Amino acid sequence: MKTVPIVQIGLGGVGRVLVQQILAHREALASRYGFRFDYVALADRASLRARRNGLAVPELEAALAAKAAGQRLSVTGGTAGMTWRSLALTQTSIFVDVSAAAGHHQALAERVTAGHRVVLANKKPLSADYPAFQALTAHGATRYEATVGAGLPVISTLQGLLDSGDTLTCIEAAMSGTLGFLCTALEAGQPLSAAVREAHRLGYTEPDPRDDLSGADVGRKALILARTCGLPWAPEQIAPEPWFPAALAQVSLAEFMARLEELDAPFAARVAEAQTVGGALRYVATISAVGASVGLRVLPSDHPLASLRGPDNLFSFTTARYAERPLVVRGPGAGQAVTAAGVLADLVATARELVAALNV
Numbered sequence: 001m002k003t004v005p006i007v008q009i010g011l012g013g014v015g016r017v018l019v020q021q022i023l024a025h026r027e028a029l030a031s032r033y034g035f036r037f038d039y040v041a042l043a044d045r046a047s048l049r050a051r052r053n054g055l056a057v058p059e060l061e062a063a064l065a066a067k068a069a070g071q072r073l074s075v076t077g078g079t080a081g082m083t084w085r086s087l088a089l090t091q092t093s094i095f096v097d098v099s100a101a102a103g104h105h106q107a108l109a110e111r112v113t114a115g116h117r118v119v120l121a122n123k124k125p126l127s128a129d130y131p132a133f134q135a136l137t138a139h140g141a142t143r144y145e146a147t148v149g150a151g152l153p154v155i156s157t158l159q160g161l162l163d164s165g166d167t168l169t170c171i172e173a174a175m176s177g178t179l180g181f182l183c184t185a186l187e188a189g190q191p192l193s194a195a196v197r198e199a200h201r202l203g204y205t206e207p208d209p210r211d212d213l214s215g216a217d218v219g220r221k222a223l224i225l226a227r228t229c230g231l232p233w234a235p236e237q238i239a240p241e242p243w244f245p246a247a248l249a250q251v252s253l254a255e256f257m258a259r260l261e262e263l264d265a266p267f268a269a270r271v272a273e274a275q276t277v278g279g280a281l282r283y284v285a286t287i288s289a290v291g292a293s294v295g296l297r298v299l300p301s302d303h304p305l306a307s308l309r310g311p312d313n314l315f316s317f318t319t320a321r322y323a324e325r326p327l328v329v330r331g332p333g334a335g336q337a338v339t340a341a342g343v344l345a346d347l348v349a350t351a352r353e354l355v356a357a358l359n360v
C-alpha cells in the first residue's frame, strides 16, 4: 500500500472535522485508489505534533480532543514553539492549510518549489502579492477549492471553463454567508444593529463582526477568482465597500457593538430605496478583465442574485459560451463539514496525481 504523507496546518473547526473525515474514509480510499493518507505532522499556532511514519489513530484522536478543549498540541506529546516550517521531509507530501494565518505564503511556496503539494482552505496565502500566488499555483501544485464557496465547485468550474477554451465576460457573486444573512434580515424589516447582534450570537460572524462587515473576506475571494482567470492583480486593486464608517474601524469591539444603532438609519434608507424600485439589496462582487467591484448593490428582482435568501452563496459565470444565460453555482458557502469535504476532495485528487506519478 502506498502512503501519502500529510502535514496539516490548523486544527480549528474545519481542521478537526477534516481529520475526522480522513479517518472515516481512509480505508475506503485505500481500497478504491490503493493509497493511504498518513498524518506526519499536525500544527496549531504554537506547537507541532509530528511522527515520521505517521501518527497513530489514538494520537490523532488525543490531538483532536485537546484542541476541542482549547488546549495546545503540546499537551498531547507535541512540541511547543516548533512549527511545520522546520520539518524535514523525505517523501513528497501534501501541506494542507486549514488555518486562518497570514504571512506563511513564502514558506508554502518554498515547499512547492521543493516538489511538495499544497491544499488550501485558507485564503490568505493566495491573496498576498501576485508573485506568491504564481509561485504557489505553478504547474497546478496547489489546489484551493475551499477558499471560495467552501465545498461548492466554484474554482473547478471556473478552471474547467477556461481550460476548455471559454473566455470570461464577468463573474457576479454573493459569497459571504454572513452578509447574505444580514441582507435577508434587512429585507425582512430588521434594523441592522439587531441583525448584526443576532448573527454574532449565532456564531455566523467572526468574533469581531467588523472582520465580516469590512468586506475584506469577500475582497480576498474576488482576488482569488480574478487571479484564477489569469489577471495579475495586486490586493489593492480590489477595494471592498465596508458596512461601517471609518470612524468605527478604530474603536474597541465593545464600543463598536454599543454604537451599532448609528448604522440603522442609513441602512433602512438603502433598503427603502431598493424596495421603491422593486429591487433587492445584495453584497455583490463583480469581476471582469477591466476590474472588480465589491459592495452593496440594488439588483432588479429577476436577477439571479436577487433570489438568494439567508447565508447561501451564488456564483454566476457569464462567458463566451454561456453568453445568454450564465452558468450558476449556488448553495451553502460555509460550514465546517462542507468546507472540510471540499478540502478532502482536493487532497484525494492531489494524492491520486502523486501516486500516478510514482507509477510512471
Ligand SMILES: NC(=O)c1ccc[n+]([C@@H]2O[C@H](COP(=O)([O-])OP(=O)(O)OC[C@H]3O[C@@H](n4cnc5c(N)ncnc54)[C@H](OP(=O)(O)O)[C@@H]3O)[C@@H](O)[C@H]2O)c1
Pocket: 009, 010, 011, 012, 013, 014, 015, 043, 044, 045, 046, 067, 098, 099, 100, 101, 121, 122, 123, 146, 147, 149, 150, 333, 334, 335, 336, 339
Ligand atoms: N468555517 C468555514 O465555514 C470556512 C469556509 C471556507 C473557508 N474557511 C477557511 O478555513 C480556515 C479555517 O477555518 P476555521 O473555521 O477552522 O478557523 P478556526 O476555527 O479559527 O481555526 C484556525 C486554526 O488555525 C490555527 N492557526 C492560526 N494561526 C496559525 C499559525 N500561524 N500556524 C499554524 N496554525 C495556526 C489555529 O491554531 P490554535 O488552535 O492554536 O488557535 C486554529 O487551530 C480559515 O482560513 C477560514 O477562512 C472556513
